[in-house]
Amino acid sequence: MNTSIETQLIDGKAFAEKMTKEVAAQVAELQQTTGVTPGLAVILVGNDPASEVYVRNKTKQTHKVGMRSFMHLLPETTTQQELLTLIQRLNNDPDIHGILVQLPLPKHLDSDPIIQAILPEKDVDGLTAYNAGKLTLGHTDGFIPCTPLGCLLLLQQELSNLRGLNALVIGASNLMGKPMAQLLLNQGCTVTIAHIDTRNTEELARQADILIVATGCKELVKGSWVKKGAVIIDVGINRITTEENKVKLVGDVAFHETLGIASKITPVPGGVGPVTISCLLYNALSAAKKKK
Numbered sequence: 001m002n003t004s005i006e007t008q009l010i011d012g013k014a015f016a017e018k019m020t021k022e023v024a025a026q027v028a029e030l031q032q033t034t035g036v037t038p039g040l041a042v043i044l045v046g047n048d049p050a051s052e053v054y055v056r057n058k059t060k061q062t063h064k065v066g067m068r069s070f071m072h073l074l075p076e077t078t079t080q081q082e083l084l085t086l087i088q089r090l091n092n093d094p095d096i097h098g099i100l101v102q103l104p105l106p107k108h109l110d111s112d113p114i115i116q117a118i119l120p121e122k123d124v125d126g127l128t129a130y131n132a133g134k135l136t137l138g139h140t141d142g143f144i145p146c147t148p149l150g151c152l153l154l155l156q157q158e159l160s161n162l163r164g165l166n167a168l169v170i171g172a173s174n175l176m177g178k179p180m181a182q183l184l185l186n187q188g189c190t191v192t193i194a195h196i197d198t199r200n201t202e203e204l205a206r207q208a209d210i211l212i213v214a215t216g217c218k219e220l221v222k223g224s225w226v227k228k229g230a231v232i233i234d235v236g237i238n239r240i241t242t243e244e245n246k247v248k249l250v251g252d253v254a255f256h257e258t259l260g261i262a263s264k265i266t267p268v269p270g271g272v273g274p275v276t277i278s279c280l281l282y283n284a285l286s287a288a289k290k291k292k
C-alpha cells in the first residue's frame with residue numbers, strides 16, 4: 001500500500017523567536033542585578049558561504065537581545081599565530097564572555113589547536129575537549145554545541161519521548177554529527193552514525209524513526225530513503241543559484257520528495273538555522289551568568 005500521510009513542517013523560526021525572547025528577558029535581568037552585559041566575540045577568517053549567513057543573522061540577533069557583539073572579520077591570509085594571539089587576547093578580556101571561531105577555517109590553518117586555545121568557560125560552541133568530554137560523560141554543566149542542542153530542542157518539542165527510537169545521524173563532524181549522536185544517546189535513542197565511508201547509509205536511513213542530516217551535500221537524502229512517519233531534521237545550509245538566477249538556500253534533504261512520507265521535517269531556511277542562533281545566545285548568557 002502506498003498511502004501518503006500529511007507531512008508537518010517544524011517551524012524553527014517560531015521556536016527560535018520564543019527562545020530569543022526568553023533570553024532577552026534574562027539578559028535584562030542580569031544587567032539590572034549585576035551590571036553585566038553578555039559579550040560575544042565571533043571570528044570569521046576568509047569567506048565560507050554558510051558562515052556568512054550565520055554571521056549576518058547572529059549579529060542582528062545578538063543586538064536584539066541586548067548583548068554586545070564583537071566581530072573579527074579576518075582576511076583569508078591570516079596566520080595560525082595571529083589567530084592564536086587574538087584568542088589569547090579575547091580569553092583575557094573581561095568584557096568577552098563567549099568566543100566562537102567560525103568553521104571551517106581556510107585550509108592552511110590547523111583548526112583544532114585554535115579551538116583548543118579557547119578557555120572552556122568562554123567556549124560557547126562547546127568544541128573544546130573539556131566541554132566535549134562533559135557531554136560524553138552526561139554532565140549537564142558544560143556548553144553543548146549550538147546546532148545539535150537546537151536540533152534536540154526541536155525534537156523534544158515534536159516528540160514527547162525519544163527513548164527507544166532509532167536515530168540515524170548522517171555526518172560525523174565535531175561541530176554537529178558527533179555531539180548530536182551523543183545527545184540522542186543521552187536521551188535514550190538507539191543511535192547510528194553514518195559518514196562518508198558508510199556503505200549502506202540508504203538502508204540505515206530506511207530504518208530510522210529520527211533522521212538527522214548534516215553533511216553539506218545538497219539534497220543527499222532522497223524521498224526513497226525515508227521510513228514512513230519518520231521525523232527529519234535537515235541541518236544542511238547550501239547556497240544554490242536557481243534557473244532564474246536567484247540565490248537560495250537548500251538543505252541536505254530533497255525536501256519535496258519527503259512530503260507525504262515523513263511525519264515532520266524542518267524546512268531550509270526556517271528550520272534549524274534560527275534555533276542554532278537562539279542556542280548560541282542562550283550559551284553566551286550562561287557564560288556571562290557564571291562570571292558574575
Ligand SMILES: NC(=O)C1=CN([C@@H]2O[C@H](COP(=O)(O)OP(=O)(O)OC[C@H]3O[C@@H](n4cnc5c(N)ncnc54)[C@H](OP(=O)(O)O)[C@@H]3O)[C@@H](O)[C@H]2O)C=CC1
Nearest residue numbers: 050147171172173176195196214215216235236237273276
Ligand atoms: N543550520 C545550522 O545551524 C548549521 C548548518 N550547518 C551545515 O550543516 C552541514 C554540515 O556541517 P558540518 O558538520 O560543519 O560539516 P563538515 O564538513 O565538518 O562535516 C560533514 C560530515 O558529513 C560527512 N559527509 C560528507 N558527505 C557525506 C555523504 N555523502 N554521506 C555521508 N556522510 C557525508 C563528512 O564525512 P567525512 O568527515 O568522513 O568526510 C563529515 O563527517 C553544512 O551544510 C553546514 O553548512 C552546520 C552547522 C550549523
Ligand SMILES: Nc1nc(=O)c2c([nH]1)NC[C@@H]1CN(c3ccc(C(=O)N[C@@H](CCC(=O)O)C(=O)O)cc3)C=[N+]21
Nearest residue numbers: 050051053054057101102103237269270271273274276
Ligand atoms: N563554529 C561554528 N559554529 C557554528 O554553529 C557554525 C559554524 N561554525 N560555521 C557555519 C555553520 C552554519 N551555521 C548557520 C547557523 C544559522 C544559520 C541561519 O540563520 N539560517 C537561516 C538563514 C536565513 C537566511 O538568511 O536566508 C535559516 O536557515 O533560516 C545558517 C547557518 C552555523 N555554523
Ligand SMILES: [Mg+2]
Nearest residue numbers: 103104173175
Ligand atoms: Mg564544518
